[in-house]
Amino acid sequence: xxxxxxxxxxxxxxxxxxxxxxxxxxxxxxxxxxxxxxxxxxxxxxxxxxxxxxxxxxxxxxxxxxxxxxxxxxxxxxxxxxxxxxxxxxxxxxxxxxxxxxxxxxxxxxxxxxxxxxxxxxxxxxxxxxxxxxxxxxxxxxxxxxxxxxxxxxxxxxxxxxxxxxxxxxxxxxxxxxxxxxxxxxxxxxxxxxxxxxxxxxxxxxxxxxxxxxxxxxxxxxxxxxxxxxxxxxxxxxxxxxxxxxxxxxxxxxxxxxxxxxxxxxxxxxxxxxxxxxxxxxxxxxxxxxxxxxxxxxxxxxxxxxxxxxxxxxxxxxxxxxxxxxxxxxxxxxxxxxxxxxxxxxxxxxxxxxxxxxxxxxxxxxxxxxxxxxxxxxxxxxxxxxxxxxxxxxxxxxxxxxxxxxxxxxxxxxxxxxxxxxxxxxxxxxxxxxxxxxxxxxxxxxxxxxxxxxxxxxxxxxxxxxxxxxxxxxxxxxxxxxxxxxx
Numbered sequence: 001x002x003x004x005x006x007x008x009x010x011x012x013x014x015x016x017x018x019x020x021x022x023x024x025x026x027x028x029x030x031x032x033x034x035x036x037x038x039x040x041x042x043x044x045x046x047x048x049x050x051x052x053x054x055x056x057x058x059x060x061x062x063x064x065x066x067x068x069x070x071x072x073x074x075x076x077x078x079x080x081x082x083x084x085x086x087x088x089x090x091x092x093x094x095x096x097x098x099x100x101x102x103x104x105x106x107x108x109x110x111x112x113x114x115x116x117x118x119x120x121x122x123x124x125x126x127x128x129x130x131x132x133x134x135x136x137x138x139x140x141x142x143x144x145x146x147x148x149x150x151x152x153x154x155x156x157x158x159x160x161x162x163x164x165x166x167x168x169x170x171x172x173x174x175x176x177x178x179x180x181x182x183x184x185x186x187x188x189x190x191x192x193x194x195x196x197x198x199x200x201x202x203x204x205x206x207x208x209x210x211x212x213x214x215x216x217x218x219x220x221x222x223x224x225x226x227x228x229x230x231x232x233x234x235x236x237x238x239x240x241x242x243x244x245x246x247x248x249x250x251x252x253x254x255x256x257x258x259x260x261x262x263x264x265x266x267x268x269x270x271x272x273x274x275x276x277x278x279x280x281x282x283x284x285x286x287x288x289x290x291x292x293x294x295x296x297x298x299x300x301x302x303x304x305x306x307x308x309x310x311x312x313x314x315x316x317x318x319x320x321x322x323x324x325x326x327x328x329x330x331x332x333x334x335x336x337x338x339x340x341x342x343x344x345x346x347x348x349x350x351x352x353x354x355x356x357x358x359x360x361x362x363x364x365x366x367x368x369x370x371x372x373x374x375x376x377x378x379x380x381x382x383x384x385x386x387x388x389x390x391x392x393x394x395x396x397x398x399x400x401x402x403x404x405x406x407x408x409x410x411x412x413x414x415x416x417x418x419x420x421x422x423x424x425x426x427x428x429x430x431x432x433x434x435x436x437x438x439x440x441x442x443x444x445x446x447x448x449x450x451x452x453x454x455x456x457x458x459x460x461x462x463x464x465x466x467x468x469x470x471x472x473x474x475x476x477x478x479x480x481x482x483x484x485x486x487x
Contacts, residue, residue: 026160029170029186030153033146036191038223043151046223050081050250051145053243057095060236061204061340064418066365070237071099073107078241082142083252084151089113089142090255100416102441113138114257129257129264139178140200144212146193146226149184152177169194192217192224199376203311204340206374206382208234220246272314274321279465280428282404284325286318291440292341293467294318295432296325297425300403303330305354306423306432307467308345312379315345319352331355332391332399334408336434336467337420338362343369351381355389359410359419363392393421409457411436414449424459429474431459434467437477441469447481 023031034040055078058070073095080091090112097105110121111130118130118138143149152158153174162173169185183197195213202208210233214226225246231239275288282298292309305322308315322330333349334357336342343366349356350370358366367388374382391397397408405427411420416435423432436450454461461474 024160026163026172029163029172030150030160030184032191033150033184033186033193034154036224037147037150037193040154042222043147043154046147046151047085047249048081048083048252049145049147049223049225050079050247051225051229051241051243052079052245053241054078055239055241056237057239058237059099060233060238064416065361066338066419068418071097071101074098075239075241081250081252081255082145082148083255084148086252086255087115087139088252088255089138091138100445102438102443102445104442111138112255112257113142114255114262117257117262119257119261127258127261129261129267131269132266136178140180140198143177143182143198144196144210144231145229146196146214147223149174149182149193149196152182153184201374201376202233204344204369205234206372206379207376210238218246221248223248272310272317274317276321276325277471279463279471280425280430283425283428283430283465284322285465285471286321290314291438291468294322295423295465295467296322296330297399297404297406298326298328299399300401302328302332304332304334304357304399304406305330305349306334307336307342307434308333308349309342309434309467311344312348315348316352316380318345319349319354332357334358334421334423335362335366336422337417338365339435342434342467346370347374347379347381350388351379351384351386353386355391357391357393357397357408357421359421360392360394361419363390366390406432409453411450411453412456414446414453416446422453424457424461429460429462430465431461431463431474431477432465436466437464437481438466438469439472439477439480442484444481444484447485451478451481 031040034043037043055075057073057075059073060070063070075093075095077094082089092110094108108123112119113135116135118134120128120130143152158177159175160172164171168188170188171183171185174182174184180198184193185195187194193214195211197209197211200208200210212229212231214229216227217224218227227243229241273288274286277285277287279285284296286294286296295306297304303322303326333354335346346366346369370388393408395410399406407424408421411417411422420435422436437444437447463471464474464477465471
């Protein structure tokens with residue numbers, strides 16, 4: 001070998017060794033983020049982090065119109081502690097309704113997680129073990145903080161994949177992280193994390209991306225912590241937290257699950273049940289577990305269902321039970337309004353081939369719900385696609401044949417309900433409604449508007465047949481509204 005060739009060989013060998021030793025760009029991104037937050041060693045040594053603050057928690061799926069501003073819970077007190085060393089979290093908050101609400105206007109919530117154990121602290125009584133899904137959700141929620149996210153990315157058990165650029169950020173997929181993939185966004189300018197995102201299964205939205213953005217970093221005992229954390233579900237705001245105090249290495253002894261909770265069996269959510277109660281000839285009230293009911297009307301040659309509530313499981317049972325009531329085909333489902341607990345069965349109703357009757361304002365929103373992807377937890381419509389068939393109502397619609405008459409009316413000028421349809425059955429003088437009135441509500445802030453609508457339509461009502469609450473004489477409904485209209 002000549003001297004020149006020997007020199008080139010040595011140089012090539014050295015260059016190859018240097019290249020092999022170079023940190024992969026995916027790992028380098030995480031190390032840069034760790035350095036910006038305070039250093040990998042500093043993060044690894046942390047035992048816990050805590051944040052306190054206040055903020056806004058919009059009520060997703062409960063706005064007056066599908067595209068209007070969401071009603072808001074004002075969070076006046078918020079504390080979250082994460083035990084990084086022992087995989088534990090604890091969250092408490094006090095929130096106040098900033099919208100018309102029939103329940104408690106001020107609510108205190110307290111929940112925890114210790115590994116695979118979810119802990120629920122009721123306002124009164126001993127702590128209870130939560131479901132496996134609650135424990136999983138809370139562990140994933142803990143990653144929606146830059147310190148926890150980068151620590152997870154630094155762990156030797158994670159894989160870093162799909163390095164790419166989005167706008168001013170570098171983005172990396174961190175997997176597997178507690179059953180999913182964490183998307184970590186890092187500013188190319190500051191190397192600080194700007195946000196994290198995780199794909200999840202939502203009971204109404206299907207595949208939904210939960211994103212938390214970080215801003216206004218400050219130094220806390222040598223660690224950079226954000227003073228603002230803003231979480232969204234797809235395009236919908238979920239929580240905007242303004243941090244008033246951050247801390248590291250706080251005491252976490254109280255985060256351990258109580259022994260009685262840790263040793264308790266994991267609760268399994270009870271299966272939904274449907275109980276059929278005849279209301280009048282050709283009319284049935286489908287009640288059962290929970291406080292969401294449906295009503296079946298029998299026409300001369302078909303059945304119509306009023307309301308497919310809550311979720312796929314509940315509504316599938318309701319649809320199956322309705323079909324047992326008569327050999328006539330079930331052809332239509334009236335969806336009273338767009339609120340998530342009332343449109344939760346929309347997709348299964350479409351999968352079952354039912355025509356959806358609803359207010360015209362719901363058209364675009366319902367089309368979007370039906371078209372959304374459901375790959376994380378495929379539902380019946382995802383596995384057996386059917387086209388959406390809509391019958392839209394502007395103000396009134398009468399469904400009538402020789403056997404049955406049902407009049408549908410749009411609830412007008414209601415401060416809470418913008419797309420609501422209620423029904424009136426002249427035979428029997430029955431009011432059939434959802435979210436207009438429930439005899440268990442603490443107050444009836446929009447009750448007078450409901451009575452005004454009934455008077456405006458010149459309806460003579462004898463009984464209320466509700467989706468929420470119990471069947472009762474209309475006189476009792478009126479009395480209840482008039483005695484519980486205050487705040």
